[in-house]
Amino acid sequence: MTTEEKAGQVLLPFFTGKDVEAHAATIERLHLAGSIIMGDNVPRDPQGRVDAAGMAAINQRLAQATVADGDPWPGMIAVDQEGGLVVRLGTPLTEWPAPMSYGAAGNEGLTREAGQGLAGELVPLGFNTDFAPDTDVTMGPKDPTIGARAMSADPAAVAVHGVAFSQGMLAAGVLPVVKHFPGHGSVTADSHLSLPVQPAGVEELRGRDWKPFQAAIAAGTPMVMTGHIAVPALEPGVPASLSAPTYAALRGLGFKGVAVTDALNMGAVAKQYPSGSAAVMALQAGADLLLMPADVSQAHAAIVGAVKSGSLPPERLDEAARRVATMMVWQGRRGPAAGIPAGSSAAVSARVSASAVTVVSGPCTGPLVPGAVRVAGGGPGDRERFEAAAARAGLALGSGPLVNLIGFGGRPAGGDIEVALDAPWPLQGSPAPVRLALYGRTDAAFDALAAVLAGKATAPGKLPAAVGSVPAGTGCA
Structure with a gap:
């Protein structure tokens, strides 16, 4: 691959609105890894429901653009679909409760079934990657961002259910992404707006925030997302997503897959590192895939320029592009996933809520x-x-x-x-x-x-996080 092709292989962009042809042309021109679909890209019928056929057609066009170079691996067509508050696709797809339901229900098999059901409905629409599950450990009321996106405040429970949900997604044919290393549930600021600081030392992080990531890595997770969180114990003042010691810590847990940044257009990064500099810094630090740079053309040019100037070693770009390509070759070899019709997981979603x-x-x-x-x-x-x-x-x-x-x-x-x-x-x-x-x-x-x-059912769930003086684990037997 040329330097330009390698630079494209490590970029996963977004686009605004419905101009699919313009975005497909950008993917082809810059040799991009694929695309992420955001809410404003989703076609809807007059009732506001997802136009499934229209979504599938958009994704098919984008997938075609990713292989225009003749690459023997599929492009990445991704979405943020966690369930609960974080969804890009609504009805007629199954509606899911907040992921904290899995911690409350405490049923590993049901969590796996939910992961498979949620992901299975994405497949007929053309998605092969979902930025879920969130494996952050929430610290409770002082956590402004993650909250019920976390499965629990208990690291061991998040580890079990994060692995189960991911395994369900993989069984459905969709690549999961565990996030946000080194842990976004125990910081007090929202990285969409500003740079949170994680005050914990490395040993505390190992014993709490990193446990679910360690479990996911041991189970063979293909992708881990790094968050825009500064960890002074690793590198003061620098977002983890752009920090070499953070990637070293992640690799130190045994991770050999694709390290993807959180969206580079978020406030914690975009305000401080404009004009493609964040993309180069992330690669220099050890990231393999750069999600949603504010301007993908600028980011691509910055990467190519950094290789030519020597500020980004070509071996580092090679390593990143090879990891992304290897993962997608593996995804392609798994064969086409069958998928399930939109809405067909409604009974599983109902069981999750009834159990939680x-x-x-x-x-x-x-x-x-x-x-x-x-x-x-x-x-x-x-x-x-x-x-x-x-x-x-x-x-x-x-x-x-x-x-x-x-x-x-x-x-x-x-x-x-x-x-x-x-x-x-x-x-x-x-x-x-x-x-x-x-x-x-x-x-x-x-x-x-x-x-x-009405007294027609009992409430079997257990609190996955403390509520004031009421401890986690409280509930009816």
């Missing part, structure tokens, strides 16, 4: 409401979904105990029963006698909640 719903305080058996219920709180659409689920469970609406829904970033507001729809810790300040954690706002999650309220 947790009693934080209140009775474990019998109806929690006397046949009728009122509802308040929540975000757009939450009350409507709750009311529909309550009606399906045979509960009358408009009288009886008040159920207050707490959405993402919400606060307790009183009521007879308070329900956290996302992370459970907002329940900490609630005076309600009954407090429940749901970890999701899908129709199936509200059905699970309504079944518990």
Whole structure:
């Protein structure tokens, strides 16, 4: 490969809007590794649902562009589809609850089934890579970014469920990406906006944040994403994604796959390292794949220029391009994945929510409401979904105990029963006698909640993180 081709092989760009032909031309001109699809690229019908045939056609065109050079390996067609808050593709694909549901349910086999179901529905649309699962360990209320995207606050639980979800994805034919090394769940700033600082020393990180990554590496994960987090114990003031000691630490855990940066257009990097410099720094540090540079043409030119000037050793670019190509050769040799129709994993999603719903305080058996219920709180659409689920469970609406829904970033507001729809810790300040954690706002999650309220089902979940003085592991037996 020429230097220009190698430089393209380590870049995974985004594009804005629906101009697929222009993006395909850029992929061909710069020999790019593939593309990531963001929300504004997704074609939708008049009802706002994903146009599956249109999405498949877009991805097919982009995949064609990646092999225009005659490369014998497929291009990477990627998406961010974690479930919960982080999804680019909605209905008719199955809606999934927040990943913290897996930690609450505590069922490794169910987590694997969910990973396979979520990924399996991406395959007919042309995706072969998904930037999931998130294997960060959340520290609880002071974690502003990850929250219920984390499977648990317990490193051992995140390790088990992260591996299970990844294995399910691989079984479906989709490459998983564990993220965000060296750990984004235990910092107090959001790297989309600014550079968080991780104050922990290396031994503390090994005992907490790195455990899920160590488990994923031992299980053969193909890709690990580095986050835009400064770790003074490794390299003060430099985002991990651009830090050679961070990549050395990752390789020190035994990782031999593709190290991919978090999106290089995020605030933590783009403000400090503009005009292609972040791409070169990441490669110099040890990254293999550079995700979403703010301007992919600038990044490509900067890499080629750095090789020609000698500031980027050609051997480093060779190593990075070879790792990416090797992974995609392996992906291609696995053969075409069968895929499953959009929406066909709805029953698995429902089982996840039914297994996760947790009693934080209140009775474990019998109806929690006397046949009728009122509802308040929540975000757009939450009350409507709750009311529909309550009606399906045979509960009358408009009288009886008040159920207050707490959405993402919400606060307790009183009521007879308070329900956290996302992370459970907002329940900490609630005076309600009954407090429940749901970890999701899908129709199936509200059905699970309504079944518990009506006494038609028990709540088998266990808290995956402490809620004030209520310890992790609390729940009904």
